[in-house]
Amino acid sequence: MEVLSHFVRVSISEYFRNLPVPDSFVGFARLTGTEWLTLLPFVGTVSLLIYVTIQAFKAKPVPEDTKVNRKIQKESSKVVNMVDIEDLGDKVSYCRCWRSKKFPLCDGSHTKHNEETGDNVGPLVLKRKGAA
Ligand code: FES
Numbered sequence: 001m002e003v004l005s006h007f008v009r010v011s012i013s014e015y016f017r018n019l020p021v022p023d024s025f026v027g028f029a030r031l032t033g034t035e036w037l038t039l040l041p042f043v044g045t046v047s048l049l050i051y052v053t054i055q056a057f058k059a060k061p062v063p064e065d066t067k068v069n070r071k072i073q074k075e076s077s078k079v080v081n082m083v084d085i086e087d088l089g090d091k092v093s094y095c096r097c098w099r100s101k102k103f104p105l106c107d108g109s110h111t112k113h114n115e116e117t118g119d120n121v122g123p124l125v126l127k128r129k130g131a132a
Contacts (some may be wrong), residue, residue: 069098090131093123 020035081104099109106123
């Protein structure tokens, strides 16, 4: 702890005290090459901190790939499909990958999606008891 304390109280303060920081912006033009080299680590560190801070607060666009629904009823705030249970028939497959062109029914598009992305999604199959 003593080493750290000495480093913070003495070494760092001596480093800052010896930095050839001019009193005005015009003074930067009068710095020698050696003075610029002395300033380089400090300017680089400050620049890096500014860059990292800006990057942390910069709004990042949401990549399209993070959205499950890429194209179905995008004008709606929420996609809801109602199906009368009497209309289900003996067997029906509902899409869960959101890639079907017959949404909400499955058209097999999940196969291509799974091949392209390594995903493993598939339909919800509703089957009447005893149906094939
Ligand atoms: S097409 Fe989406 S689950 Fe089959």
